[in-house]
Amino acid sequence: MTAYLIRNVSVVGGAPTDLLIRDGVVAETGAGLAAPDATVLDATGLVALPGLVDLHTHLREPGREDAETVESGSRAAALGGYTAVCAMANTSPVADTAGVVEQVWRLGREAGLVDVQPIGAVTVGLAGERLAELGAMADSAARVRIFSDDGHCVADPKLMRRALEYVKAFDGVIAQHAEEPRLTEGAQMHEGEVSTRLGLTGWPAVAEEAIIARDVLLAEHVGSRLHICHVSTAGSVEVLRHAKARGVKVTAEVTPHHLLLTDEKATTYDPVYKVNPPLRTAADVAALRAALAEGVIDIVATDHAPHAVEDKECEWAYARPGMLGLETALSIALDVLGPQWDLIAERMSRTPARIAGLDGHGLDPAPGVPANLTLVDPAARRVIEPAELASRSRNTPYARMTLPGRIVATFLRGEPTVLDGKAVK
Numbered sequence: 001m002t003a004y005l006i007r008n009v010s011v012v013g014g015a016p017t018d019l020l021i022r023d024g025v026v027a028e029t030g031a032g033l034a035a036p037d038a039t040v041l042d043a044t045g046l047v048a049l050p051g052l053v054d055l056h057t058h059l060r061e062p063g064r065e066d067a068e069t070v071e072s073g074s075r076a077a078a079l080g081g082y083t084a085v086c087a088m089a090n091t092s093p094v095a096d097t098a099g100v101v102e103q104v105w106r107l108g109r110e111a112g113l114v115d116v117q118p119i120g121a122v123t124v125g126l127a128g129e130r131l132a133e134l135g136a137m138a139d140s141a142a143r144v145r146i147f148s149d150d151g152h153c154v155a156d157p158k159l160m161r162r163a164l165e166y167v168k169a170f171d172g173v174i175a176q177h178a179e180e181p182r183l184t185e186g187a188q189m190h191e192g193e194v195s196t197r198l199g200l201t202g203w204p205a206v207a208e209e210a211i212i213a214r215d216v217l218l219a220e221h222v223g224s225r226l227h228i229c230h231v232s233t234a235g236s237v238e239v240l241r242h243a244k245a246r247g248v249k250v251t252a253e254v255t256p257h258h259l260l261l262t263d264e265k266a267t268t269y270d271p272v273y274k275v276n277p278p279l280r281t282a283a284d285v286a287a288l289r290a291a292l293a294e295g296v297i298d299i300v301a302t303d304h305a306p307h308a309v310e311d312k313e314c315e316w317a318y319a320r321p322g323m324l325g326l327e328t329a330l331s332i333a334l335d336v337l338g339p340q341w342d343l344i345a346e347r348m349s350r351t352p353a354r355i356a357g358l359d360g361h362g363l364d365p366a367p368g369v370p371a372n373l374t375l376v377d378p379a380a381r382r383v384i385e386p387a388e389l390a391s392r393s394r395n396t397p398y399a400r401m402t403l404p405g406r407i408v409a410t411f412l413r414g415e416p417t418v419l420d421g422k423a424v425k
């Protein structure tokens, strides 16, 4: 294994120092380190962060390998500064058995670019009718701890209660896609002034807020861990604030796009802006940013949702919802939060690693710690060119935008997956 001596790097925004990486761990830190056998990387001006951890990634394999594979999504993740991603269960077949989660887990190991932690479905086939084999998935080689029907809400309160109770036995967590389906039938975008103007059926904020309110009460009642996917409204923030004040074991994520973009984008009728939950209002964006800074929202998760051209480049009403996220998330966070490195490390690495129970991830570079880290150039600016993305899909909402920050290198257990901004394999 090659040793790496990273010179003059600011660890999570601190004073410049050297990091020696050897045998998969951070061997030494301090100014003026010497290691004749090591490859030297001059990291003057760069910031080292614990490798980013994404709690919400769609890798599309098995089933839609034309849109993404475990390998292409892993490469996109590494280029985005990630060392671990949690793969959502809405594949084909659905990841609702030990066999499918083990397949995804094994494909992740074979790609070897990030740790791929499969998420298991809550209900068989995401159909919302009977519980999937949660215990078998937890006991499998993939050691599943997060369960989600993402893309669909676990709408039946009795099933949701049972799922919450069931996962308590192995400290699991149910990640809810909060969307009351009866309130969003036929919805095309956020319900509000813009949807009225465009004459498109709206997805009201209350459809999200009502499910979060119900589920924090259920989680409190049974004493289980609940995670809320892609929180998108100011009202959801207030429900979460209330639940956290009561001591409910609830965590929540927000996506980069909900921190930046608004429903005004729908006026372009460009389906690249169609996403679930939909882009909301400027007031919602402001509330989400404040909640993230405050900690009412715990983490940023990408909801990286690759879609093939034919599923996106069509009429708005027929387009699938979803946007790419892995290769741009850190830039959007930097744009939205500024160079608050400790906050970025907390919301994009340490806390997601803790929620997912990923050993060896989310740890600041320090002697003895597994060398899962990423080096960011905060001064760089880059123009997003969809054709240059490593994802198999092209549905980024940031095409041709100039964004701050560039991932220069990513290390997974001491091995570079990205060097000089390029994937190593």
Ligand SMILES: NC(=O)N[C@@H](CC(=O)O)C(=O)O
Residues within 6 Å of the ligand: 058, 090, 150, 151, 152, 177, 274, 275, 276, 277, 303, 305, 306, 320, 321, 322, 323
């Ligand atoms: N977030 C999205 O807009 N899409 C997700 C699933 C979903 O939540 O609808 C996808 O899998 O494409």
